C-alpha cells in the first residue's frame with residue numbers, strides 16, 4: 001500500500017533538513033520494525049520507561065533518561081519537574097503553582113521560535129519566564145541577579161535559531177547555576193552531541209527523537225536521576241496532556257541504538273558526495289553563487305549555499321523556494337534565511353537520485369523565470385504576510401471570513 005497515493009498526498013523531496021512541517025525524519029526500516037512489533041502488544045510501561053532510561057544513560061553518560069512526546073513537551077515537563085519536584089499534590093495542581101518558586105530564567109537571545117515559541121513551552125508548566133539580558137547581550141551579572149531574586153530553574157538553548165553573539169557560553173552558564181544550586185535545563189533538540197551538556201553537569205538535556213536521530217516523533221531527555229524521576233512523575237499531571245506512548249518510547253530507543261552503531265563516516269561521505277554533485281549540477285546558473293556551508297552550530301553537516309543576485313537571476317530567493325515546493329514532486333529547499341537572498345540545500349534526507357531532481361528543479365525554475373520574466377514580483381513583505389497566515393487552506397486561512 002502506498003500511503004501517499006491512498007490519501008492523495010504530494011510526494012516530497014526534502015532538501016530542507018529535518019522539519020516538522022515535512023513530517024520530521026525518514027524513519028529507518030529497523031526502527032519501524034521495532035515500533036511495529038510493540039504496537040501490537042502490551043507492555044508494562046514502568047519496565048519500558050526503565051529500559052529507555054538505561055539506553056539513554058548509556059548513550060549520553062547521564063545518570064538516567066526519559067522519553068517524552070517531543071522536545072517541546074520535554075521543555076515543559078522539565079520546567080514542571082523543577083517547580084513541583086516529586087510532590088504529587090503539586091504535580092496535580094500545575095500549572096497552578098501555589099506558593100512554590102516558579103521563576104525560570106532564559107537568555108533573551110535564546111527566546112527562539114522552532115515552530116512554537118520557547119517561552120510558551122516554559123510558561124506552560126506554570127513558570128514565570130524571566131528574560132536575561134537583551135537580544136544580543138547577556139552578562140554573568142544578569143544571570144546572577146536573577147538567581148539572587150530566586151529561580152526554580154534556568155533554560156539554555158543550543159540551536160541555529162538563537163543569537164550567537166553576546167550570549168553566555170554553556171559551560172559558564174551551567175557553572176554559575178550549579179554554584180547556586182539552580183537546576184539547568186538544556187534544550188539542544190537538533191544537536192548531534194549527545195554527551196557534552198551532560199558532562200558539563202546539566203540537570204536535564206533535551207533532544208528531539210525525530211530530528212537527526214531519525215526516530216518517530218518523540219523527545220529524549222538525559223540527566224540527573226532525581227530530575228528524571230520528577231519528570232516521570234509529571235505523567236500524573238501535565239505529562240498526561242502530552243504523553244508518549246509505547247510506540248514513541250520504543251522508537252526513540254531503537255533510533256538511539258541505530259545511531260550508536262551507525263557508520264557515521266560513511267554517512268558523512270554519502271552526504272559529501274551529494275553536496276559535490278549539487279555544486280557540479282548547479283554551477284553556471286546566472287545570478288546564483290554557490291558555496292559549501294558548514295553548520296551554524298557545528299553539527300557535522302555541510303550544506304550548499306545559494307546566494308542569489310535577483311537582478312541577474314531574475315528571481316528572489318523566496319520565490320525560488322516557493323516555486324520548487326509547488327511542483328510535483330514537491331521539492332523543499334531550506335529557506336529560513338531567504339530574506340538575505342540565501343537558500344541552503346541540506347543533504348541529510350536526500351538520496352542520490354533525489355539530489356538530481358532537486359538540482360534539475362532549481363535549474364528549470366530559474367530558466368523559466370528568466371524566459372517568462374515573471375520573477376522578482378513578490379516582495380519579501382508580501383511573501384512574509386502570506387507565510388504569516390495559518391496555512392490552513394482546507395479550512396480557510398486566518399483572517400478569512
Ligand SMILES: *Cc1c(COP(=O)(O)O)cnc(C)c1O
Pocket residue numbers: 020070071072073114157158159187188189190207208209210218219
Ligand atoms: C526542533 C526544536 C524544538 C522542538 O522539537 P520537537 O521535538 O519537534 O518538539 C525545540 N527546541 C529546539 C531548539 C529545536 O530545534
